[in-house]
Amino acid sequence: MKLRKLFLVVLSVVLVASLFNCGDETSAIASGANVELTLAQTDSWWGTAKDPELQKAVAKAIGEKTNLTIKEMVIPNSQYKQKLGLLFSSGDNPDVVRVMQAMNYLPGFVVNGEIIALDDYIAKSKAASAVDPAYYDFLRINGKVHYVPYQKPAQKFLWVRQDMADKYKVSIKKEMGTEEFFNEMKKINAAEVVPLTFPKFIDNLQYFYNAFGGYANIYEKDGKHIDGFNTPEVKEALVYIKKLYDAKILDQEFVTNENNKMRENLFTGKTAAAIDYYNRYSYYMSNAESSGNASEFIPMYTLVGPKGTKGTLNEAIQDAWVISASCKNPDRAFDLVQALAFDPEVLTISQIGVKDLHYTIENGVAGSTEKAKATGASFNPGYLFAANVDVKVPFKWDDATEKSFAKQLAVAKEVEAFKGPAYAIPVWKSDKLAEVNLSVKKKREEIASKIVLGTTSLEAGMKEYEEYWNSIEGPAILEQCNSYKN
């Protein structure tokens, strides 16, 4: 009898609660007024600390700055793409969204009509129209711009430890010939340190492809769309990378290398050089120092191939702010986007945190609070200054950061001269391509890594790729892209 009662009580509680526990639905529509907007961003963004209360404080502070009520969606980095897919697929579209890897994922939203064109807003906004027009042209789809770039285009190149270069008498220059680079790196004793590494993402091979003039994707060359992977240039580059791998210059385990481990190996001196972002200098300097392996880090921007082709690994527009088509108040949403991308104060709040909660200022010098530090807050200006506006913070960094930061800005300026190619993948030009884009990207990664690791030969690998390319009607895809008219 008791049990029956328990069941009934439990059951009714559960059902009633689930039916009546309505979420706070909002439908406030007003212009200029304080409205509620949902904002989706990865968890590393909200003031960088992972403590839920600190993250809420950041959302609140941004809301106060912009006279909005921010309903935050804090999504773990590793699940971000999937969660966005889930939200958009099931109709719970957030109002303002950061799209990661915009060159791969933004066109999909545009084709589906899920995000709005921002040309008019950008034209009216002083800050947004001050941005280099090339950043907008990069992903201009059907003549329209659907995003505001969050940061300067991300570039990657080789960071080399000065102490290792000195120890093995390796001379590193800003740009090096492929053979010269091979011979210099060969001097490093691979049994002691790994000469060269990069994280497991095969996209990093583009750094080497650039030296040979290859671009492993579909892009427009001389007015025609081509598949850049199956070209003599990329094949030549793969032969070169394999040569590095076989000579043990390239990390034998690069395909399982996580970003975190790769960076750790570089600043602790287990690795002599690694491919990483242009704004990593102060990060490496401070971590090398605190781990007791201090060294200067020198940039090697590009390899130069036999035909003189070169360029950094250019990831172009990585992060873009977009506004969902279902947003009830796009005007105010754009105000928010503007603040997120261009307002120095909002940038500081999102990247450094809220004063007194995330950091405190003593004698004009700022430092993280214990709580913020414990949940992974970083006090690093690198990302703040990747923004498209100059950010002046109302405090000083500690001495080491201030010093390394001057150099970092110099590097950021210098790298512009070596910028490698970057092309948006034209999925909006071909529905066939939209269907297979991710699969074919995966296939390229598979073939490239198999060739470098030696599990398959160059010829066999490329033959496998060609068969694959034909089976997904590759030529028809290129045909569609070529005949695309706005």
Add this chain to the structure above:
Amino acid sequence: MPLLPRSTKMRETLSRRVFVILNIVFLIVLCIVYIVPIWNVVITSVADDTDVQGNVYLLYPKSFTLKAYLRILDGGYFKAFMLTLVTSVIGTVLSIVFTVAAGYSLSQKNLIGRRVFMLLITITLIFDVGIIPRYIVVSMYKMTNTYWAIFIPMLMSTFNLIIVRNYLSTVPESLMESARIDGCSEFGILLRIIIPVAIPIIAAVTLFYFVLYWNRYTEIVMFINDQTKSTLQVLLRTLMFEGDSADSRVQIFDNFKMAVMVMGMLPVLVLYPFIQRYFISGLMLGSIKG
């Protein structure tokens, strides 16, 4: 439950003795295969930063510090821990009640429509509900971003239901018949006869459910937007893998990673021996024979 009860004074044959020794040796080797990585996790978690940098694999402790653990405790651990504990306990209790009740009902051969019910349940085993339809119904019931989303959508596990049902169907019919004749209701039978007999399987399934709730990650990430309603595993995984993203700004050393792992499983590990008692011993045998 030894095969050779002490009462029987049988002479152990030579082959039997060899088997016993080989068995023990094998299990010890197996334990070593298991312990080495686990041991590495534990000693890495208490090592200094400098001892875990680079590709090192610690086999013996080089240093001892609880720094990593203290950092986790500073980082909102208790709040997430309490939330996870409360939802896991409520969830487990509900799951067990639902599962045992349904399992008992389905184990009764004279239940009307038993085959249909079993067919429906087997369908859920074979036809998988994808994350998108599941999200849509959770959203439809207005459960997204509420505490309910932490345990209601994943309340039942067909796996556990079938295990319980099958175990209960081995309970001799005569036990229940005699109780029915004595005028005992079905609920009374379940409570007084079935549950005592089924303690080993209930213990095992309780453990399964609790671990399931405790380790739940993907569903929480998908159903919850508000970090304050997130569970421990979400917080811990965030802390553990934040170094792995391309734009990460903090370095996570292995000692911290491993400490996170230990902190994530410690509560369940503490609970484990208490539950283990019930499914490892043959103590319940007496009651089956009534």
Add this chain to the structure above:
Amino acid sequence: MIAKRTTAFGLKMKHQASLLILLAPAMIWYIAFNFIPLIGNLASFTNLKSVVLPWKIVGFDNFIRMYKSPDFWTAFWNTLIISFFYIVFYFPMPIILALLMNELKNRSFKRAVQTIVYIPYFFSWVVVGSIFITLLAPNRGIVNIIIGFFGGPSDTYFMASTQWFRPVLVMSYIWRQVGYGTVIYLAALSTVDLELYDAAKVDGAGYWLQLIHITLPSIRNTIVTMLLLNLSAVMRIFDQILVMQIPAVYSVSDVLRTYAFREGLDNRAIGYATAVSLLTSLLSCLLVLSMNKISKAIFDESVL
């Protein structure tokens, strides 16, 4: 049937009603969270991208696309091969281990073994993945060091090798799951009547005879159930592959679930992804039914 019950019709009705009440909460949950979402499978016949975007019925187009797609066939064969490996190599492990542990006389040793093999189950697959990457690393990993010690080549890159990756998957699956599996068998073994063994010993039956005539028949029911559960579980293996696979081994590791996941959430082709899932379900249905036939023939016991 006892006369008392058949005569008292009311009692029988009450009995049925009580059983149905006991079943109701679970069934309501199943309807709300399992059968209603299953309606979503109808999306297989549409070009759905989002429930708020316009869509249309496309008939069997998604299935035709599947038939033409080389990635689908890779995933299809991998699913079958990997499932087969899991059933053949993983499925007997918990049974063997439970039987071996059952032979231990020392209670605390038994418990210690049981606890130790259960611990990895608390590790998420991401963690298990990183543990195996370290253990199996070329040159520096323990496994390669041991191989090198016995004179073998110590630079095998197991995680990136197309020959080795599937064995690695199975091994890591066994390592993480076997403790979990043994719990159920130990619970089942605890119900075996000890008197049966005593009687067998009086008859002079040795260990193997006891095993074949008493132990295994007593837990046959559990074994067959676990076979069914494992069959449906291996068709759903997903997290493990998703976190352990790297580009170099895509061609031997991509399964239907990872393929559907990618098409659904990354590529946003929900209609197509649902079609792939539906086919996966049908495939596992087929497997279960054929296993049912085999089980009936061998054990004289139905899986379902």
